[in-house]
Structure formats: structure tokens, C-alpha cells
Amino acid sequence: MGWESHITAASADIDLIDILWRQDIDLGAGREVFDYSHRQKEQDVEKELRDGGEQDTWAGEGAEALARNLLVDGETGESFPAQFPADISSITEAVPSESEPPALQNNLLSPLLTGTESPFDLEQQWQDLMSIMEMQAMEVNTSASEILYNAPPGDPLSTNYSLAPNTPINQNVSLHQASLGGCSQDFLLFSPEVESLPVASSSTLLPLAPSNSTSLNSTFGSTNLTGLFFPPQLNGTANDTAGPELPDPLGGLLDEAMLDEISLMDLAIEEGFNPVQASQLEEEFDSDSGLSLDSSHSPSSLSSSEGSSSSSSSSSSSSSSASSSASSSFSEEGAVGYSSDSETLDLEEAEGAVGYQPEYSKFCRMSYQDPAQLSCLPYLEHVGHNHTYNMAPSALDSADLPPPSSLKKGSKEKQADFLDKQMSRDEHRARAMKIPFTNDKIINLPVEEFNELLSKYQLSEAQLSLIRDIRRRGKNKMAAQNCRKRKLDTILNLERDVEDLQRDKARLLREKVEFLRSLRQMKQKVQSLYQEVFGRLRDENGRPYSPSQYALQYAGDGSVLLIPRTMADQQARRQERKPKDRRK
DNA sequence: TTAACCTGTCATTGT
């Protein structure tokens, strides 16, 4: 809808006119300033920020509550459930020695020792139960984990399976030495060659091939014996002797409730962000860089509005007949670098000031305009679009002025006063100095054309000086407007980026929870399998092996060895030293 | 009257 049509409509409704005038974008400020959607977006952003703050508060509370169960990763700064490591500690307490190093992972077959860092190539490992156990061997240092990740007292899993650090069982009690001989050769068993050794050749080792499980059962008796010698806790219930030895490796893992809690929190954080507003923001800001501006939506069009204002002013001022050459040349230069393209100008000009009514009054301050007055002077429409530096209509060619016949003499004076008020200081100066061309030309003409224009007139030094000042100030004015809009856009874009990052963080946190949950499930499976296998093992007398004295070790060839814990501990220490030496 | 905000302007710097 054109501006004239607005005025026409305005004549029928003074209030509407007032609104329209308030919407007039022909101020120094860019149209973006008045852009309702833009301001709406701003408000949305602010609102969301406030909401975000509330969310943050809420999240903070949640985080605070969570902090009891979360530990902060010193390296990444990420917090993670403390229960998880606590579980690990309980696991390590029960199975290997307290100093069980991660390096043991490949050699010790203690599924209960699964560490948080265990690899996720579980598919392969699940192909072979023992392979899974190998993964479990990646246990964390027990003592450290005990200190750092003490499971909450109320944790059922850890309570059931955790072993007191000083439990004699953990004191390297090596019954195997009495029955299985010295340890000197045991070290050899842990060497890579061990795997190639005939299992049967070592009396200390009981080869346990997966395929032999059935034979084992047949050899060592029924599962009933398991109940006799195997601590019930190995099967899920506590036992005074063996209980601590086979703690639930998963006891420290996030329990379901906690995981769900985290998920819900994350979800709330993420979804607390109003999707509508989010999408709105996304639509509003499609500029990729913080500084880039969407000429059609973003405030960047300030310059365009500026340009539109100037062009519209010139065109409207010359609307009567001669579409001034000035307007054409001005539109060429249009707005200053910040944005402004002719299309935008045209578009905005065509849109008039209507599009963003509600908010325009807020941001469109027509310092020198009296809407009431203007509403009475529809032919002065160009005033509304007149750029601050545009020459006042009185200074324009008579052809640019509306027919005098349409004016009353009484109103003429008012109009003159009003127009005087509409003019900027430079316009007043220009008129006082009788500058023969408009400020629009002075400001917006390219240098060459500008100089050419000056050369056409005989101008005094004072006039030339004023013209240069007008040009400088005019350009700087637009530059300042662009600069301010750019700054505003930058802020808005940064706000959007913050929101995006918050969403990403929530998503990643949710994924992390999912991974931890699946890991816990896998550990539970491994634990049950380990217990099942270990519980079925029987010595020569048909008695079950004590978990505190023996452990299953997975060999690379797929076989499983039953080894004394002391061996495992020693091997663990040796492998623990290796990485340290390498670092040195 | 005052504070907050908007806008124009100047000075400066970088391109």
C-alpha cells in the first residue's frame, strides 16, 4: 500500500492517520528500528532470556541438587554422576586389588571391574562372554575411586556389593600359593606368551574355555554346589565373606531414577525454550554472521530505510512531475554501506510505514512532526518521508510543490512554521546560505557528481564550507545509524547464538545420559555372566573358588584362565608402571 | 525533576 493511500485513508480516520504518521519511517533511524517483527523479536528474545534466566535458575537448582551426585571433570568442566564412579570403586574393591590399574584391563577378566572408559566395541565383546570380561578389566584405580567417588550410603547396589577397603579379602590373600605354587612363574603367565601356553601345563591355572562350560558343570557338579560355596551376593544377594569380593560393578552407575531425572532436567532446559519463539528467531535471523544483516528483516535495513527515506523523500517531493534526477542518483548511492539495496528501498517504500504499526510509535520518534498537523495536510506527505537533510519543500523547485490552490492562506503560515521545524539545522543553514541544491544531493551524490555539481555554481567559500560540512555530517549521521543498528544486530545474534548453544548443550547432555544408561545395562549383563561362570567353577574337591582369591582372566586366544588374585594384582602393578615409564 | 533513551555530531582510526 502506498503512502498516499495511507493518507487518503487517514483523512477518514484521524486516529489512523496518527498511527500511520507514527509509523512513518522517514526519520534518521532505519526502518528496522520500527520493524515490528524486529522489535517483537527483540522482545521475544528478551522474554526468552528472562525465561532462560528462570530456566537457568531452575537448572541451577537442579544442578545444585545434582551436584550431590555429580562430579566435575577438571579437564572438560563437565559434571558427571558421582554414583557412577562410586560404582566403579565398589567394583574394583570387590574384584581386583585396590591398586588395580586400568592397564590390567586386557589381562584381568573381572567383569565387575568395568570402568567408565571401557570401549564401546561391545558388539564384538558380546560375541564372547570372556571378551566382555576383558572390557571389564578396564577398571579404574580402586583406591582413587574410593576416595573420589564414594557411593552414596543409600545406594542399594553399592551397599550390596561394595567391599570395605580394609577387608582382609582385599589384602592379597593368596590361597593359590599354598596349592598352586610360587608366583615366580605366575608372572610369566601374564606375559603375552601366556596366552600361547598350554593351559593344562600350568597347575595354577584352570583353563576355562567357553566351550567347556558344560563339561565343567559335569565335572564339578551341579549348580547346587554353587549355592554352597558361592556367596549368595554373587547371585545378587549379600554375603558376609564373599559379598564384598564381588560388588556390583554397576552399583555406582546412575540409577534409573537419576538418569531419568537428568533427562527430564535437560529436556526441561531445552524445551523450556519456547519452540515458537525459537523458530521465530530462526526465521528472523538467517544471517550467518553476527554482523551480517538481513536486509529485509533485520535492522540492518536501517540504512535501507535511510535510503528509502531519502529516496522516498526525493521521489515524493518530486512526485508531482519531474521524478527528480536527484532521486535517481540518490537511490543509486542509496544507503551507506551497512545494507541498503534498491530492492529493499523499493519494497520498504511500497510497504510504506504500515507494516509495523504497533511498535512504531515506540521507536519512531518524529522530533519535528506533529501528526495532528500533518494529518490536516495530506499533501505534505513528503514531509513524513523527508530525510532530515532533505531540502525542505519550500526550497525545492516549485514543480515539486503541490498546487497552491489546495491551500488556505491561514494554513500556509502554519505549514511554513511546521516545515521550518521539520528542517534540520543544516537545512536551515543551507537555506540561509542560499545553497542552490538540496541537502540530499549534497549528502548522497557520489564524489564525482558532487564535485561536478559544485562546479556548476559560483559558490562562496562560506557556502562551500557549509556544503562540505553538510555532506560530512550527513554521511556521518547515516553511518552512525548503521553503526547502531549493526551493534543491535550483533547483540541479537549473540543472544541467538547463546540460545543455540544452550540447546546443543542440553541435547549432548541427554545423549550422554543415554550412553551411560546403555553402559550400565551392559555392565549388568556382564556382571551376571561373570558371576554365573565363576560360580560354576569347582576345584578338585568340588568346591567353588573364592572370588577374593581367584579371578577369571581372558586370554587373547579366546580362552579363559582362572588365576590367583595376587598374580592379577602383580600384573596390574607392572602394567601400571609401564605407562608411567613411557611418559618419562 | 529526573532517568532512560534516541539521535545528531565530533573526533579518531582504519580502509
Next chain:
DNA sequence: GAACAATGACAGGTT
């Protein structure tokens, strides 16, 4: 070096 854009700082006007 001129022209210009960008920007911080300031002042004046408006709400």
C-alpha cells in the same frame, strides 16, 4: 592524501 566507513564519546531533545 582524499574520501569514506566505522565507532566511541558526548550533548541535546524527547518521553
